Amino acid sequence: MNVIRRLWRIRSARVGVVLAVLLLTTAILGPMLLPLDPNAIDVRARFAGPSTAHWLGTDDLGRDTFTRLVHGSRMSLFIAALSALLGTLLGVTLGVITGFLGGWVDVAGMRVVDLFFAIPTLLVAIGIVALFGPSATTTILALGIAYTPLYARLVRGTVVSVRSRTYVDASRVLGARGVRLLRTDILPGIVPIALVQTTALLGFALVDEASLGFLGLGVQPPDASWGQMINAGRQFIFQAPWLTLIPGFAVILAVFSINLIGDGLRDALDPRASQRVGDT
């Protein structure tokens, strides 16, 4: 696709893509390659500093921080990806239905969205976790649902504006309507905005997973995720600050990479840029 080529031409986006590929490879292959068990407790090696045996030291139970970080990356990225995906699916569906159908469906749908919209995202997520109990699955559900209102609103607005374009009128005069009209004229018009928004959600989800984890409402021990590691290290912040700083840094790195890609996508999808380079 042309967008990818344009994205690659933007230097900062290239950095982001390289970082993301590194992170993904680590998350997917890392756990298979590392020799240590992330949950293996070794009380004799508690709070050990960096060494050849433990590259990034150990935690309060003597578990290897690096191993846990790599295993945790798999969990964190998995949660971020699935909650962004869930938010996208729900948001796009709701936004397209309300925006395309209009009328009372639109009014009712947007009322509900507004209601949710008034509550901060994380609070919605915390409420959902409180309902179902903390776990990786609830984290995904909670974040996905919490992201839906904003996404739905964005998509609805775009659909409403695309719906009134002249080429949509032209298709209507030809007799196109309903699903066909959505497929040929309306959905392709919202793809650019959805791409940018989903990328942004990935970044939010990484941070929010860490926040939920920090509050002890995310992934539960002994499973590792970045958020869970931050929460576990919190009690020893003065004794062994690396236990929180290292997973914190991992979150920052991942978010940074995603933001670079997101900004790049925004530029690559800019209609003015596409006028110059030629649209897909």
Added chain:
Amino acid sequence: MSGIGRPLLELDHVERMFGGSWLGRLGGDNVVRAVDDVTLSIAAGEAFGIVGESGSGKTTVGRMIVRLLDPTAGAIRFEGQDITRLRGGALLAYRRSVQMVFQNPYLSLNPRRRVRDMLLDAYRIHHLASGRDAEERVAALMEMVGLRRTMLDRYPHEFSSGQRQRIGIARALSVEPRLIVADEPVSALDVSVQAQVLNLLRGLQEELGLTVVFISHDLRAVSFLCSRVAVLYLGQVMEVAPRRALVERAAHPYTQALMGSMPSLAPGSGITREVIRGDIADQQPPPGGCVFAPRCELRRRLGDPDRCLTERPWPRELSEGHAVACHFADAEARPDTDARPEATGAAAGPTTPTTPTMVGISDPTRVPAVTSTGATT
């Protein structure tokens, strides 16, 4: 040329208001009567023109004919059947009969779709053809509008404005309609290709026996293409006449002013131009009177008769197929060239607060030259 056969399309006291919802009024919105009691009858096979300044309601009329908008009152009949309430299958069938060519081919073609897909739409929607058959038809359409079939795989941005409008025309033709509404089909095009596209439309109209409703603010383009013309002003029909009658004996003072600002057709010299005082939106027309009264030269010359302000002039027939909505049109049935210096003098007089403005007729360099139909640009 007027009145061939029975009417294919009839507009019967059609009205369209905007901003009339109680919510809009609550918010202080004005109600706009974009189309105000328009009655027209268009014969099969005829090229019918609708002219008027910006905001006169031309597009609104066109969009109602193709059912992109519904009238707020009145009926639109196609082959005798009121189409304003068609739904489902009946509406789909109507869409096969009536198509539209849009003003701006940069906006009317989806930038993300190939020409082939856009042209295949019609066959898919109406199950007219598929596979090789559909491919052949699409290629034939391209050739019909003077494009090559090898261009089918391109995206809109790879075409010039004239070529894009040809694609727009091909798409309109894809369902083999009886009637095409062409809403200012050349005004957004490069000047150099306007004549070619007009020629193409005229050629297709004659070749395929199409009925064309040609909408334009350019009286010259309309008289080039159309056998009959309706002049619209603030949503009302001022005059309907066969082209010849309109050119030779325009009866309505508004039409006369439009003609006067069109040097190539105006009798007498090309230098003197009749001016219409004020802008279309400048003065509120008197309720119940003639909408044109605030800008009417004839009324001024007649000494501002009250009737213009108190009684709406309904269209009345002057001769076969020639109707005019003016109480005093017969008083001066011809544009009076001699009266112009006087008119200009009056324009400068102290009684006129607004500065004279030319009606929006493009400059004389844009006279469409009749050249070959086929050439692409």
